[in-house]
Amino acid sequence: MCAWASVAVPKLTTRLGVVAALGLGLALAASAASAEPGGFGLGRAATPEEIAGWDVDVRPDGTGLPPGEGSVQEGEEIYLERCAACHGEFGEGAGRYPVLMGGFDSLEEDRPEKTIGSYWPYASTVWDYVQRAMPFGEARSLSDDETYAVTAFLLYLNEVVEDDFVLTRENFTEVRLPNRDGFFMRDGSDLPSGEPCMKDCKAAVEVIGRARTLDVTPEDEQQALE
């Protein structure tokens, strides 16, 4: 693809080239000064090293995973030191910090518990999020191997793998989370449509709930002191 693209001729055959030719005269006019894609001549080439430092995202098909590995047992040590203060020793959560394990078969219940094991569709999401954003307040501080290990331990806490499991780039896509097929895209509106009623739309209405009886609304300190 890159070799093909380096030939000057096919530029306008790309979808955007055509869009530019038809709809963006300004872009083409400005492109006289530059033979590069686009045509404004702004920005500079990002180097492979620069991209490698920032491009750490991972997809469900394993795209983006770096080489490396980590075991459940290594992950437990890291987890207890770096994660348990907020998420609890067993992923049960501390205070209002997220619960990471359990909640199996709770999604249809009155109070569902959405965890990695009960709700998340892909293990890649765990790896990606731990690597980019965890530990909270110390993002990007885990090595790739440590991220594999913490992910392995979280999978173990959720009964997805055994305690002797070692997670690697090679076996990553074999891991399957229980709720993988639990998501779908809505097809348009999910509500009935039609011209709204204007007169005598219902016979009676009744107040069945009041926010004030719950009394969970914050009050201003200043007002409370008045």
Place this chain on the structure above:
Amino acid sequence: MTDRKPKAPGLPASPERRRFLLTGAAGGLASAGALAGTAAAAGNPENLPPNVADWSRYLGSGVDAQPYGVPSEHEAHVIRRNVPWLTATPESSVNFTPLHELDGFVTPNGLCFERHHGGVAEIDPADHRLMIHGLVEKPLLFTVADIKRFPQENRFHFLECAANGGMEWRGAQLNGVQYTHGMVHCVQYTGVPLKLLLQEAGLKTSGTWILAEGADSAGMSRSIPIEKALDDCLVAYSMNGERLRPEQGYPLRLVVPGWEGNMWVKWLRRIEVGDAAWYHREETSKYTDLLPDGRAYKFTWTMEAKSVITSPCPEMPMTDTGAHVIKGLAWSGNGRIKRVDVSLDGGKNWRTARLHGPVLPKCLTRFTLDWAWDGKPVLLQSRCIDETGYVQPEIAALQKVRGVNSIYHNHAIQTWLVNESGEVENVRLG
């Protein structure tokens, strides 16, 4: 002489607190006699006619007393507020726009609600870069100055958090429009169409999705289909004429008109073009809508037609019988607002409100209804219809399809009960 009503406090209070305040206010009212119906009603008689106030006699502050102007000290109560029990920590939390205090459809920059996942990234624009790479001919790195040299667009858009109203699925919970609806704001953005930046890098035909990523410590990331990226997304550097506020993504943020606020990545540092969605944490664990059968909607990006009455509301009680303006806001992620209806009887009968232009697509629209209150209890509702014909639903219709555990995308009709003493409550009708 109209029937004067006691002045309730300007903010929601617990029932006990409110009774106390009402009693106090009523006592004051009895002695004041001719109390007018505004917060500063009592005032200082020394400043009122026929007397002449000090500010009419003596010089005031000169220019530059406030090099960057701030609101009057008498407006100090017009602030964002949060709900401390909602979240574990303020760095990963949300606060709410005081919709009840605002007029028109533009939100002042300092009052736009905040939602952070790793706190506010404090960025020197000289040290900020936007990287575009992946399925492009030429990966590029832009400075903020580079971005400002592209052709610019100026557009008003609302930004609503998908969880706005999320605490109200099961019933009326928070007694204030700031908390039930305050995760929305609307400003004019200045920026460059994302399409131009993607073209500059030479988007490949195999590119069907982008990943937008922030420079904050949460590395906020969302997948966006290429059709939306090429349609109306902006990379913005200004809001309401001045540079983005730090808490709104300074120096660069993504604008994704009509779509859920979480996708409007702040502190935007990277756009990767790919051929599939990334299924990151914010589009799987969060921002998916759990249904009663245990399955969940994914990628419910559009914020559907919604409206709310912002006055009267629990924070803005009725102060008197007689002439009043019912005012509110309506918006739709699918285009322009076509009509807003208001009901005074809990949805039995409706009358059409007046829209105040300009009525812009994917933008807040102000509506008002002039009204004379007779002092009797009223069940206030608003219902909007957008240009696609979509009608804002009742909560029962939403619950029937989506249950009560969705968290996100509650755009149901809101009910305020105005009682005989003029207090306003968030109530749920059955």
